[in-house]
Amino acid sequence: MALKTPQEYIDSLRNLKLKVYMFGELIENYVDHPIIRPSINAVAKSYRLALDERYRDLLTATSSLTGETISRFTHLHQSTDDLVRKVQMLRLMGQKTASCFQRCVGMDALNALDSVTFEMDRKLGTEYHRRFRRFVKHVQENDLVVDGAMTDPKGDRSLRPSQQADPDLYLRVVRVSSDGIVVRGAKVHQTGAVNSHEICVMPTTAMAEEDRDYAVAFAIPSNAPGIFYVYGRQSCDTRKLEGAEMDTGNAMYGGQEALVIFDDVFVPWERVFMCREYQFTGMLVERFAAYHRQSYGGCKVGVGDVLIGAAAAIAEYNGVARAAHIRDKLVEMVHLNETLYACGIACSSQGYPTASGTYLVDLLLANVCKLNVTRFPYEIARLAEDIAGGLMVTMPSEKDFRHPQIGPYLEKYLKGVATVPTEHRLRMLRLIENLTLGCGAVGYRTESLHGAGSPQAQRIMIARLADLEHKKKLARIIAGIEREEE
Numbered sequence: 001m002a003l004k005t006p007q008e009y010i011d012s013l014r015n016l017k018l019k020v021y022m023f024g025e026l027i028e029n030y031v032d033h034p035i036i037r038p039s040i041n042a043v044a045k046s047y048r049l050a051l052d053e054r055y056r057d058l059l060t061a062t063s064s065l066t067g068e069t070i071s072r073f074t075h076l077h078q079s080t081d082d083l084v085r086k087v088q089m090l091r092l093m094g095q096k097t098a099s100c101f102q103r104c105v106g107m108d109a110l111n112a113l114d115s116v117t118f119e120m121d122r123k124l125g126t127e128y129h130r131r132f133r134r135f136v137k138h139v140q141e142n143d144l145v146v147d148g149a150m151t152d153p154k155g156d157r158s159l160r161p162s163q164q165a166d167p168d169l170y171l172r173v174v175r176v177s178s179d180g181i182v183v184r185g186a187k188v189h190q191t192g193a194v195n196s197h198e199i200c201v202m203p204t205t206a207m208a209e210e211d212r213d214y215a216v217a218f219a220i221p222s223n224a225p226g227i228f229y230v231y232g233r234q235s236c237d238t239r240k241l242e243g244a245e246m247d248t249g250n251a252m253y254g255g256q257e258a259l260v261i262f263d264d265v266f267v268p269w270e271r272v273f274m275c276r277e278y279q280f281t282g283m284l285v286e287r288f289a290a291y292h293r294q295s296y297g298g299c300k301v302g303v304g305d306v307l308i309g310a311a312a313a314i315a316e317y318n319g320v321a322r323a324a325h326i327r328d329k330l331v332e333m334v335h336l337n338e339t340l341y342a343c344g345i346a347c348s349s350q351g352y353p354t355a356s357g358t359y360l361v362d363l364l365l366a367n368v369c370k371l372n373v374t375r376f377p378y379e380i381a382r383l384a385e386d387i388a389g390g391l392m393v394t395m396p397s398e399k400d401f402r403h404p405q406i407g408p409y410l411e412k413y414l415k416g417v418a419t420v421p422t423e424h425r426l427r428m429l430r431l432i433e434n435l436t437l438g439c440g441a442v443g444y445r446t447e448s449l450h451g452a453g454s455p456q457a458q459r460i461m462i463a464r465l466a467d468l469e470h471k472k473k474l475a476r477i478i479a480g481i482e483r484e485e486e
């Protein structure tokens with residue numbers, strides 16, 4: 001069985017010896033670093049749940065390539081049922097970690113590349129699909145974490161890749177030889193990059209012929225020579241260094257992003273899945289984005305479940321749980337959250353097989369899903385802050401709470417209802433702070449907005465897929481302007 005234990009996963013990271021920089025220093029032991037470790041715990045949770053009988057159906061699948069039981073995070077979707085289970089798995093992971101657990105980007109990259117390499121080979125006579133499938137087998141058999149690396153730095157957004165003042169602002173091929181290619185550039189905002197065994201690189205946008213050197217897709221071990229990482233900061237991240245776990249709001253789990261730099265990295269042909277076939281970049285970006293926009297109808301909903309739970313709990317701790325407007329606000333939060341889930345399930349159940357056999361989501365519904373995700377978590381967060389009260393941002397530290405002289409005053413004056421320990425109230429407020437303003441807000445708020453593409457990217461797709469001509473025809477028939485064809 002190709003399933004790693006959480007401990008095997010963590011040990012496997014130690015062996016990678018990645019070059020990770022943070023606060024201007026090369027981090028010797030990044031696996032045990034207090035700022036990084038919660039993000040590793042979040043990924044490790046996917047390994048733990050895969051071995052848990054209760055969650056097996058969601059966290060594992062039967063490989064279409066080997067027939068083995070594998071992590072669903074490495075699976076190529078074989079049915080709409082697989083697509084639905086993916087969303088359910090992501091919701092569960094969000095519930096269990098209350099953070100970005102990082103493993104879905106790679107899963108979405110694998111599924112997108114599978115169908116696109118197949119269709120590219122069929123049209124152009126290339127041999128990318130065979131190589132790609134061999135790579136997927138390697139990922140499945142070793143239960144690997146894959147970073148899905150699409151976003152380039154992009155420099156001046158009004159210019160194409162080849163028009164940039166610095167040609168490296170989009171990752172590109174700088175040399176081609178009989179053995180492979182050499183690439184240079186960077187990928188920004190890379191979720192879970194430092195917790196990944198492999199990096200799966202894709203172009204960031206549809207390329208024109210003059211941008212053909214930028215039309216490149218490949219997979220490379222995360223510790224390949226020439227790759228290094230600069231760790232991204234998150235709001236309130238240094239609280240994890242203070243030795244006061246209560247102040248973090250979520251001491252166990254967290255997300256992670258990094259800037260990944262490719263300083264002339266050699267990629268052997270066996271790992272190259274697109275090299276200058278600019279005609280297929282649009283299809284790859286569109287399909288990856290669709291899978292990833294589907295993902296958010298699961299993961300953000302699971303985190304939303306925790307935030308709604310925290311808001312309901314703090315309402316009880318504050319003694320306002322029975323107030324009509326509080327109950328109504330909680331209902332509103334649930335309504336918004338379940339609407340996102342409904343979109344995730346809808347685009348999955350309306351999925352269809354591509355030519356390679358791998359299932360794709362309904363593109364229009366996936367884009368509607370993500371456009372809602374750019375808004376609803378913000379409203380859910382606003383309502384949670386409303387219910388929480390101001391103490392979530394004015395509360396003293398855990399060290400004050402534990403202090404022999406000051407502590408008893410905090411115990412007395414920060415109490416809510418008499419039956420609930422003050423510490424429980426403070427912990428719940430810190431969790432809400434984490435998810436709305438702290439480290440957790442990176443995944444719950446800003447990632448909801450920009451991850452898988454900023455809102456305008458979804459609007460462009462919705463405009464393209466809306467088929468307004470069909471709708472106009474429907475209207476003309478009902479208005480008596482046109483006859484319905486028999």
Ligand SMILES: Cc1cc2nc3c(=O)[nH]c(=O)nc-3n(C[C@H](O)[C@H](O)[C@H](O)COP(=O)(O)OP(=O)(O)OC[C@H]3O[C@@H](n4cnc5c(N)ncnc54)[C@H](O)[C@@H]3O)c2cc1C
Nearest residue numbers: 105148149150151157189190191447450451452453454456
């Ligand atoms: C927390 C987080 C995690 C992420 N994880 C990953 C990951 O794992 N892998 C990955 O590949 N990417 C990841 N991303 C990147 C994400 O896909 C990008 O943030 C997103 O595509 C927007 O790109 P940008 O951040 O460069 O913003 P910009 O592209 O600069 O967008 C900012 C604004 O400018 C507008 N804009 C941009 N270009 C134009 C233009 N040409 N004309 C008009 N308007 C324009 C946008 O619509 C938007 O309103 C992540 C992002 C976040 C925030």
